[in-house]
Amino acid sequence: MEVRDLRTYFPTTRGTVKAVDGISFTVLEGETVGLVGESGCGKSTAALSIMRLVPAPGRIVGGEILLRGRDLLKLSEAEMREIRGAKIAMSFQDPMTFFNPVMRIGDQIAEGIIRHRKLSKKDAWEKVISTLEVVGIPAPREVAMSYPHQLSGGMRQRAMMAMALSCHPELMIADEPTTALDVIIQAQLLELMKDLKKELSMSFLIISHDLGVIAELCERVAVMYAGKIVEYSDIRTILRNPAHPYTIGLLESIPRVGYKKERLMGIEGSVPDLVDPPPGCRFSPRCRYADEVCRRDPQLTELREGHYVLCHHPIMGG
């Protein structure tokens, strides 16, 4: 999949919120890519744009989303319905609001299978059971017969992943797959996702605010800030040689469980108002390296092969 110059805006009474403002990235066959950023950076809006599920009054105003060369933004709603679930599937942060509370889990998962794979109800249910097994649910038949509220948070998250995987999509988008869960359950799900990556030859797009989760799962990562991708590279480069001051600040803000640090840096200030973003580089008001040049729009530049930075003063060898 290739995303080119995607723009998604939300009109409000105060003006237009440019939630996603010209982002481009690719997800290769069998690859796992991460979109990381803090709240309000536009990462979830980007995911919803790919699914063409941006809530009104939000609108995709420009760009291309190419799935094997076919632009999803040019498809009719009927054509898009054949893509959703079958080619691209998505899981969400909060499964409780995702599932229909008055329908059995099994029926909800079967719905998609019946629609996309044209199976009978009985065969679809068999498929449901086997998919629930794949995501490590110990008693799949019982879970399929349950209603969402009867399951724990970890189980609901697994059931939602089963629903996303049930039609063998080529790309799965997982929005904050482990955020609402306790660490022990989070670790179980991370291990599950690593197993799925190995077993199923499909691509993943992981949306998360947690660089630790991204570091464990992804090969490449795009760091978002205020609607733009500010740095984009393979995961090792991002963690070892980050070049954008925001990425560096983010890494220096994270306390590590592995060793004790004397002082965390943090980033002073807060995310800018996207109705009226600062001119030029959007991070400049919080950036310790900002100067006059930063009042002009920075261009995405390739520092090394495959390492892109949106900054006038990238930190080399950082």
Added chain:
Amino acid sequence: MEQLVEIRGLKKYYPVERSLIDRLLSRERGYVRAVDSIDLEIGRGETFSLVGESGSGKTTTGLVLMQLTEPTEGRILFEGKDIFSLREEERRRLRRDMQMIFQNPYASLNPRMTVEEIVGEPLSIHLGLRGDERRRVVTELLDTVGLNPGKYYIDRYPHEFSGGQRQRIAIARAIALKPKFIVADEPVSSLDVSIQATILNLLQELKREFKLTYLLIAHNLAVVRYMSDKLAIMYLGKIMEKGISEDVFQNPQHPYTKALISAFPDINPDVRRDRVLLKGEIPSPIAPPPGCRFHTRCPFQRDVCRVEEPGLVEVEEGHWVACHLVN
């Protein structure tokens, strides 16, 4: 070190509502054993962390400490005095010394009050400050917590602030009466990481400046390691392991502690982790497993673990573990 807070045999049970059928059959009432007999000592000037998953009883412990709920059993000593046997006016005095910071600064600040009223309220109630004098103290407090200049922020309402700024307001209120002890319940878990770091740094600075003692309640082990001097790991209302923070992180003894530490995703791409993976989920605190409460999920369980509850044993100085395998 002098102990500021001592918790002795603390229990907090919440009764479970019985259904009509249960009552007709006069079935016994069930209890959620949120906290089940724990002992802790917090030294003056320390940061002590309570760590555990949801349902481990860490927040309940904090609420009892703050006298926001009565314990079922056990005693809490603050500077040697049992806080639940004090007379009303002594208790009132004590509230000045003990303050709390809550997890969600969107819920803990009254949206209809200005910053001056929010931070100034305890000053009026306990010290009788009014008018210009109160305004001056509140302005200073705002400067102290990094909302400077304070006079620029003092007349605003909570909705005008970001999450990190709101947590600063909550902290200003908590330190307004120069307390000795602050319970911070997940003070940064609802904030973005870049903001988390600035709030953690602020808490460290205030601790030095005002010689505070903290009880930090948190599930994020990296935050705990960054902040704490000592810690206790809780599971289903019991303490599994406690000791000096660095001892526990460098030499964890309890399988649950090891699982928690290894579960935490780290940003170092070169760490090859061997996870101690736990199966299943935390059991119900209404009917906790017999024997060791952790045995149903423990990869190393033996027969004795199913029958006998392990007590806390000192494995090195000040490092206590409740596990049959360690003893």
